[in-house]
Amino acid sequence: MGGMATAERRAQPARVDATRNRERIIAAAREAFVEHGPAVPLDAIAHRAGVGNATLYRHFADRHELIHVVASYSLARITEQAESALAEETDAFEALRRFVHRAADERVGALCSLLYEGFDKNDPHVVDARVRLEAVVTELMDNAREAGQLRPDVGIGDLMVAITQLTRPIAGTACAHVERFMHRHLQLFLDGFRAPARSELCGTAATFEDFEPDRT
Structure with missing residues (x-):
């Protein structure tokens, strides 16, 4: 039981971080699309959001999904x-x-x-x-x-x-x-x-x- 509780506690911050990263990517993408249009490079969006490219693709499969x-x-x-x-x-x-x-x-x-x-x-x-x-x-x-x-x-x-x-x-x-x-x-x-x-x-x-x- 103790091991399960510890695993749950560890999972909660991970979920919070994932949600926060997703929100940051969406906000950064919106700003980038406003400034540069939908063709803006995805790595530029990741950089603006303060995350790596892998994190962006973990949340959004491709440009169409992000848009x-x-x-x-x-x-x-x-x-x-x-x-x-x-x-x-x-x-x-x-x-x-x-x-x-x-x-x-x-x-x-x-x-x-x-x-x-x-x-x-x-x-x-x-x-x-x-x-x-x-x-x-x-x-x-x-x-x-x-x-x-x-x-x-x-x-x-x-x-x-x-x-x-x-x-x-x-x-x-x-x-x-x-x-x-x-x-x-x-x-x-x-x-x-x-x-x-x-x-x-x-x-x-x-x-x-x-x-x-x-x-x-």
Whole structure:
């Protein structure tokens, strides 16, 4: 019995270390993908995470698996931000504004390319997160519209397109430069969302299905 207990105690720190290493790799990969795109060398990600290449491959079989996990993590984080804004803000438009800026901080625009690099959109966890995100953002917008704060002719696609486009790095510039004007431009965009509308929009809003990788 004593030997078994000792083995269990030794196993616990090992599991903690493994979990910590996995989290460090995911965080480092996210930062590297934002800065350099999905083709960044995996050894550069391992170095950034402070682990060896063998440790990275022990947790992730290949680049596609790592990309999938990072993209899934980011999608879940954005969903959590939307749910927190909905639950904690009493003003409907402030809840929407908070979600937009928090989603921007997740750098969704810079990470969009991951959706086309081995991301399995049919994974049950991904589907669940996407459904949750669409539902809560729709509720945020419906609440603001019902409060008379959101113009009636905008849809969820208008919001998501703007967030992704305004958080992308400008071609030929360092990714970090986006931070200087990202929130400023998002605030200008949100002012255009407010009711009453000052113009009539042409065309129709995009849907979540329009963002799926296999659509053209």
